[in-house]
Each structure stands twice: as C-alpha cells, then as structure tokens.
Amino acid sequence: MVWTVVPEMTHLDARLRVIAPMGYSLVIHVRSLTPEYYVSTYPEGWVEIYTERQYAMFDPINLWARTNSGRTRWSEVQVENYSPASGLIMERARDYGLNYGCGVSRSRIDEYGTLSCLFCAREDRELSDSELDEVESIFNQLLAAVEAARPLSDIERAILSHLAHGLPYKEIAHLQGVSTETIKKRLERIRELLGARNSVQAVAIATKRGLILNQPAAGPD
Structure with missing residues (x-):
C-alpha cells in the first residue's frame, strides 16, 4: 500500500x-x-x-x-x-x-x-x-x-537483470568487475531484501514490481 x-x-x-x-x-x-x-x-x-x-x-x-x-x-x-x-x-x-x-x-x-x-x-x-x-x-x-x-541499488538491479537474461554468475562478475563470490554475496542481500527463497524467485519478484524489465536479449553484438 x-x-x-x-x-x-x-x-x-x-x-x-x-x-x-x-x-x-x-x-x-x-x-x-x-x-x-x-x-x-x-x-x-x-x-x-x-x-x-x-x-x-x-x-x-x-x-x-x-x-x-x-x-x-x-x-x-x-x-x-x-x-x-x-x-x-x-x-x-x-x-x-x-x-x-x-x-x-x-x-x-x-x-x-x-x-x-x-x-x-x-x-x-x-x-x-x-x-x-x-x-x-x-x-x-x-x-x-x-x-x-525501493530496496535495490542500481548494481543490484543490474545483477537481477543479467540473471533474467540467463547470464551465469561468472559472466555477471566479469561485467561488474568483481569476483563470483561477491556476486553471490550480493544476491544473498537481494534475496533478503525481496523476501525471496532463491535467485529465480528474486527475479520474478523484481520483474513483477517493475524493478527490472525481463526482456530477451537483442542478440550478439
């Protein structure tokens, strides 16, 4: 409300x-x-x-x-x-x-x-x-x-957006210039903030709330 x-x-x-x-x-x-x-x-x-x-x-x-x-x-x-x-x-x-x-x-x-x-x-x-x-x-x-x-930072929204597009943790870590472990820790915080049981549910919640837009990737550059 x-x-x-x-x-x-x-x-x-x-x-x-x-x-x-x-x-x-x-x-x-x-x-x-x-x-x-x-x-x-x-x-x-x-x-x-x-x-x-x-x-x-x-x-x-x-x-x-x-x-x-x-x-x-x-x-x-x-x-x-x-x-x-x-x-x-x-x-x-x-x-x-x-x-x-x-x-x-x-x-x-x-x-x-x-x-x-x-x-x-x-x-x-x-x-x-x-x-x-x-x-x-x-x-x-x-x-x-x-x-x-809204509880999520731009970086956290970006992580969820990348997950929605099917990117693995390793590639997301590379895009953000951090380690895979850092991505996992950030995802833990994201799940806590959204009340999600796992990353899939976190993406679903963020999408429903309009925090991210779950669109198919446009294709390779």
Missing part, C-alpha cells in the same frame, strides 16, 4: 481531494496492466463499471497516458483519435460527475516496461493552471518517494 512507503501520503491525499472533489486515480509502475501501487477515490459505482467492462482498454485518457509523458486536461485530449468507444466512455463518466479533469503521466515503457499516472476529476469546472502545477508536483513527489523506498 502506497501509504506505507510515502511518508507524506496523508497530506498529499488531502490536497488531491481538494483539487479533485470527484476523486482521483493513481497508478504507479503499471506493468502488463498490473500496477505496483493503485489508489482510487472515484465514485464507487464508476470504479465498478470501469473495472467490470474493462474500460481501461478504450479510455482515451488512459490511452493518452500510455503514449505520453507530461500533463493534459481531459478536454485537450482528442477523443476521436482513439477507439470509437472512447467517446461513449467519457459520456458515461459524466453520469458520475466526472466532467472535467487532468492527467499526468510518466511512461517508461521503452526503458523499464512501466507506466505511472495520476488522474484527477471535478464536476464543476476545468482545473486551473496552478492546480495543474500542484497535481504534477504531487505526482513527482509520489514517484520520488516510491523510488526512494
């Missing part, structure tokens, strides 16, 4: 509820449609129908977030450029008071295979520029806090 890793979450949540009286949706490190952290304060009826009918696949705001890093008002998204169902989804959202809103997105799909975004909704009016600034600032604080809470 994001409250356990973000010390200021209670304060940030309160600020978002003021800016977005009709609710907000926060997803961090979405990978294969599964987020590492997910918070939604949208109306319960909307969340239920959105989930049951898999609107995320056709939601123009969600689709915008998957292909952009930045921020936008909902009214600035060209709904007609997406699925024919996109306009109907936006109309249905208005049935629940989600008339105006904004989205902030950080897509790292090419690098890590992950996506993070924050959506905010109002019923009465467009969000002001200063509100957009604050939403983006809050989003950046949340991402920074989650990253800071």
Whole structure:
C-alpha cells in the first residue's frame, strides 16, 4: 500500500481531494496492466463499471497516458483519435460527475516496461493552471518517494537483470568487475531484501514490481 512507503501520503491525499472533489486515480509502475501501487477515490459505482467492462482498454485518457509523458486536461485530449468507444466512455463518466479533469503521466515503457499516472476529476469546472502545477508536483513527489523506498541499488538491479537474461554468475562478475563470490554475496542481500527463497524467485519478484524489465536479449553484438 502506497501509504506505507510515502511518508507524506496523508497530506498529499488531502490536497488531491481538494483539487479533485470527484476523486482521483493513481497508478504507479503499471506493468502488463498490473500496477505496483493503485489508489482510487472515484465514485464507487464508476470504479465498478470501469473495472467490470474493462474500460481501461478504450479510455482515451488512459490511452493518452500510455503514449505520453507530461500533463493534459481531459478536454485537450482528442477523443476521436482513439477507439470509437472512447467517446461513449467519457459520456458515461459524466453520469458520475466526472466532467472535467487532468492527467499526468510518466511512461517508461521503452526503458523499464512501466507506466505511472495520476488522474484527477471535478464536476464543476476545468482545473486551473496552478492546480495543474500542484497535481504534477504531487505526482513527482509520489514517484520520488516510491523510488526512494525501493530496496535495490542500481548494481543490484543490474545483477537481477543479467540473471533474467540467463547470464551465469561468472559472466555477471566479469561485467561488474568483481569476483563470483561477491556476486553471490550480493544476491544473498537481494534475496533478503525481496523476501525471496532463491535467485529465480528474486527475479520474478523484481520483474513483477517493475524493478527490472525481463526482456530477451537483442542478440550478439
């Protein structure tokens, strides 16, 4: 739960509820449609129908977030450029008071295979520029806090990434300029931090959390 890793979450949540009286949706490190952290304060009826009918696949705001890093008002998204169902989804959202809103997105799909975004909704009016600034600032604080809470160093992530690609300990040691024993000791620490029984499970946990991207190697240089 994001409250356990973000010390200021209670304060940030309160600020978002003021800016977005009709609710907000926060997803961090979405990978294969599964987020590492997910918070939604949208109306319960909307969340239920959105989930049951898999609107995320056709939601123009969600689709915008998957292909952009930045921020936008909902009214600035060209709904007609997406699925024919996109306009109907936006109309249905208005049935629940989600008339105006904004989205902030950080897509790292090419690098890590992950996506993070924050959506905010109002019923009465467009969000002001200063509100957009604050939403983006809050989003950046949340991402920074989650990253800071991650237990693995870049070196440790690299070890897991190499293991995911099938490299043996000896080759990983050579790439990192250390001994094989050092790699084994680092793996012991990694397993402890992730609560993994073995290296295979450590790779699986890290992949699920978006700490590494398990991709096939591109081939020999």
